[in-house]
Amino acid sequence: MSDMPTVLPERATHQQTRTFNQQLVLRALHDDSPLSRADLARLTGLTRTSVSDLVGRLIHEGLIEEVGRGRSSGGKSPILLRVAPEGRLLIGLDLGDEQFSGAVVNLRGHILRSVQLPLEGRDGDAAVELVFKLVDALRADDPSPLLGIGIGAPGVIDTRAGIVRWSVNLDWADLRLGPIVEERYGVPVVVANDSHAAALAELTFHRRPRPKNLIVIKVGRGIGAGIIVNGTLFQGDGYGAGEFGHVSLGHDQTPCRCGRAGCLETRTSMRALVDAARATEPAITDDTRLVAAFTTGIAGVRRIVLDAARELGLAVGWLISVLNIRHVLLVGPVVALGEDWLGEVRRSARSSVLGLMARDTQIEFGQVHDDVVVLGASALLMERQLGLGLAR
Ligand SMILES: [Zn+2]
Numbered sequence: 001m002s003d004m005p006t007v008l009p010e011r012a013t014h015q016q017t018r019t020f021n022q023q024l025v026l027r028a029l030h031d032d033s034p035l036s037r038a039d040l041a042r043l044t045g046l047t048r049t050s051v052s053d054l055v056g057r058l059i060h061e062g063l064i065e066e067v068g069r070g071r072s073s074g075g076k077s078p079i080l081l082r083v084a085p086e087g088r089l090l091i092g093l094d095l096g097d098e099q100f101s102g103a104v105v106n107l108r109g110h111i112l113r114s115v116q117l118p119l120e121g122r123d124g125d126a127a128v129e130l131v132f133k134l135v136d137a138l139r140a141d142d143p144s145p146l147l148g149i150g151i152g153a154p155g156v157i158d159t160r161a162g163i164v165r166w167s168v169n170l171d172w173a174d175l176r177l178g179p180i181v182e183e184r185y186g187v188p189v190v191v192a193n194d195s196h197a198a199a200l201a202e203l204t205f206h207r208r209p210r211p212k213n214l215i216v217i218k219v220g221r222g223i224g225a226g227i228i229v230n231g232t233l234f235q236g237d238g239y240g241a242g243e244f245g246h247v248s249l250g251h252d253q254t255p256c257r258c259g260r261a262g263c264l265e266t267r268t269s270m271r272a273l274v275d276a277a278r279a280t281e282p283a284i285t286d287d288t289r290l291v292a293a294f295t296t297g298i299a300g301v302r303r304i305v306l307d308a309a310r311e312l313g314l315a316v317g318w319l320i321s322v323l324n325i326r327h328v329l330l331v332g333p334v335v336a337l338g339e340d341w342l343g344e345v346r347r348s349a350r351s352s353v354l355g356l357m358a359r360d361t362q363i364e365f366g367q368v369h370d371d372v373v374v375l376g377a378s379a380l381l382m383e384r385q386l387g388l389g390l391a392r
Contacts, residue, residue: 018054021046023387025054026063029083030107030388034067036078055081062145063087063107063386083107083388088147090381091138093131094194094373095153097169097221100127102134103371104142105378107388109205111371113138123171128180135185147385148188149181150377152197154222156240159380162191165239168257190380194218195242196233197376198331199226201368204379213325216366217316219334221271223264225319226376233380244315245269268312270333276304291336305337306344313348320361321353331366 008020024044029035035043041051058064065084069077085106093102096119103114115137122130135149155167162178164170182189192200199216214228223245227234235241245265252262266272270287277284277293280300284290293301316328328349330342342365350358368375382388 021050022054022058025051025058026083026386027388029064029081033082034070034080036070036080038078040081085110086144089142089144090147090378091135091149092374092378093134093149093151094371094377095127095131095151095170096373097154100130100134101374102138103374104138105375107382109375109378111374114371114374123169127170127172128175128177131177131181132184135181146187148190148381149185150379150381151177151181151189151191152194152373152377153177153191154194154224156238156243157191157193158239159190159192159196159235162189164191188381188385190377190384192377192380193224193226193239193242194373195224196226196235197380198366198372199228199376200233200379201372201376202329202331202366203228204382205368205375211327213323213327215319215323215325215328217328217330218332218372219269219312219330220332221269223269223312227323227325244319247315264312264315268308273305273308277301280304287333287336294337294341305341309341309344310348313345314352316345316349316363317352320349320357324357326361328361328363329366330363331368331372335365335369
């Protein structure tokens with residue numbers, strides 16, 4: 001996943017050793033700020049001299065900064081350090097179904113400004129042009145040092161090469177999106193599936209302590225999962241891991257946008273719920289109206305939503321049974337349906353797996369909401385460029 005070495009090669013060059021040690025220091029500060037130089041030596045196992053040398057370089061590069069003094073344990077009170085939040089800025093993009101959103105993000109995952117552009121049916125080259133327009137709007141005349149651009153998009157994406165293998169909604173096939181954007185802006189670019197990005201956002205910015213293993217299921221117009229195994233995003237042999245929204249359930253012939261029929265997504269996604277609810281309540285034309293009808297207790301709508309929650313819960317049960325991962329988070333627009341919906345998914349998932357696994361598994365809403373893909377794409381970029389972010 002990462003280009004950064006997680007283990008130092010046996011015959012490392014001087015440069016490799018320094019880069020590796022620099023990441024140890026940066027990661028310690030990213031995970032647990034503020035820290036003194038002595039804390040860093042203790043946490044990284046490096047000597048005090050090496051730590052001072054590395055800290056000096058990182059301050060010079062603007063990546064870390066001093067933030068006052070800590071409590072003395074005898075002698076002089078130590079100077080505390082942290083990652084400089086705006087030492088580098090990142091651009092994160094979420095190429096959604098109805099709009100492309102982007103944000104300028106700092107190294108702590110805080111959004112400094114954001115821009116949304118409606119997709120209005122664009123696909124193919126026109127959708128690529130919209131990506132450029134979005135990045136141009138975000139960059140404006142900002143002279144701050146840019147670490148790079150992280151892009152989350154629906155579909156099967158070769159993250160290592162930055163190639164969108166297949167994205168049905170955007171009509172992209174084998175599109176070299178990463179290299180194209182990199183060439184235009186002259187900064188590093190990473191591209192990931194939107195559900196994979198969502199998993200990285202939950203892992204990186206909002207969970208302490210970080211679980212080693214995690215399933216993040218994004219339910220919006222589509223459904224997909226990001227799977228973290230041993231602190232690393234698991235993408236499968238062909239980058240399609242977690243695309244379980246297109247598991248065909250076999251008992252339904254509703255056509256899916258993937259070209260097949262009866263996929264989980266055609267029955268349990270937000271889009272599917274709006275379509276099904278509209279058939280009984282014509283005024284329900286979007287997510288907001290669906291959520292309002294569900295929460296005010298319109299009987300027909302409640303039945304549609306909770307039936308779908310049970311069906312999704314069974315699929316979540318398969319994931320839990322196959323992977324035995326104890327932390328499952330649900331994210332995306334579906335969060336607006338609240339605890340009643342989540343409770344039904346949870347009951348159904350738990351009832352479909354072995355009792356022992358059901359007891360040990362937590363199924364919750366994620367903590368990162370609207371900007372989960374933007375932040376996840378940024379997290380991937382931080383991991384690639386600085387070795388920051390993911391669990392080890
Ligand atoms: Zn499908």
